[in-house]
Amino acid sequence: MDYSTMLPSQVRALIRDGKITTQTSGMCAGYAQANLLIIPKEHAYDFLLFTQRNPKSCPVLEVGDTGDRLVKRIANADIATDIPKYRVWENGVLTGEYTDISHLWRDDFVYFLIGCSFSFEGELLAQDVPVRHIEEGRNVPMYITNMPCEKAGIFHGNVVVSMRPMPADQVIRAVSITASMPRVHGAPVHIGDPAQIGIKDISKPDFGDAVMVKNGEIPVFWCCGVTPQSVVMSTKPPIAITHSPGHMFITDVKNSLLKD
């Protein structure tokens, strides 16, 4: 089956039935995908405030009502069943992976769905800006920087960035395209010298895969949806649930509508 041309509701149904448990990259072309974080209400205010203070890292697309599994605004879905793979974290330690978390759901859980750079990659490609990791069939390289996020309550940590190398004459276009999409990380946070943001070796990403940076190309860095996950893990709350990397929530919202 060609998942790229299917509707989000169709793919989510296959995920819910356990028929898709793989990464979602490329599925439902044109529709936004989202990062997931589930935490108890006890920590939800601190995290929501963290997203307000760090909007480039954590552009929130939807927050559920306390205890409510249903996604109502950016999709019509069940957050406990409609993602291919979940990760459970206890005190910052990964304790399990599941394809369904119905049995773990609690009345005090709150879900946060956060914008993902998959959305702007489609726009970059549409305007002929190269996206190296897609060309190479790899996951995007991600790095933990030396730039602290703005602290909020218990949540703190450094900004995680994704990197896409490109010829110098494409950088301005890439800034312009992504600046118009603030709900999926917006404009880059850094252009050029990786050392200035604390990245020692561009060939050794902290998450994802290394990609080739060709002679004369400029590395361009965007805030990354892994930041909230990384921050939650360094903050070590008693319980948190996230998606498994690359196994995103597929929304009913078209990328082109995330521009306002």
Next chain:
Amino acid sequence: MDYSTMLPSQVRALIRDGKITTQTSGMCAGYAQANLLIIPKEHAYDFLLFTQRNPKSCPVLEVGDTGDRLVKRIANADIATDIPKYRVWENGVLTGEYTDISHLWRDDFVYFLIGCSFSFEGELLAQDVPVRHIEEGRNVPMYITNMPCEKAGIFHGNVVVSMRPMPADQVIRAVSITASMPRVHGAPVHIGDPAQIGIKDISKPDFGDAVMVKNGEIPVFWCCGVTPQSVVMSTKPPIAITHSPGHMFITDVKNSLLKD
């Protein structure tokens, strides 16, 4: 003294010393002004979630830490002394106006500073779009619509809009200018027929002053910073503190920097 050319820190010092107790319209030209809401921590999560679900009505510029009076990000100020006039609301009823609320401050108070359309009016004028209430020396006309806000916890109510009439050939420019400023309400929410959003008589605003709509002019409606105040009042929390209409918080952030 010409307050329009003074720095925000200078005007806030005069406000703090009780030497300015008037409306702040026109002060510190070029710098953003903000709406204020203070509520106890008990209701802060619900309100922060309300702002996330209603970003056009409630574009948050800064949220304080619980119990902290200091504004640190968009100014260096004391939120309990640096606004010319405050209003105290108990169970949705106005019970007092003060020029200083230091004596009322509580360890569980959280302040929210929310973007204000003063910021985009400067941009409209700079690009020759008329702003009628400024021409007429009046307060902007504001109306309670029939459009419900997205509910969050205890907070609910209808969207309040401000209205600016203009020739049809200026409307597109006004949309374009304000769409680029999402942190101060962004693009209009409605253009044209007031009845479609529940406004029965354009000459009778619910807040502010009526302005002349000339023959052939189109009324253009923007989400308004009075919405959170109106919603809080209809929700009737035990205690809330706001600025007094027109008596805004003057930030150190230039309007032109609210575009990203």
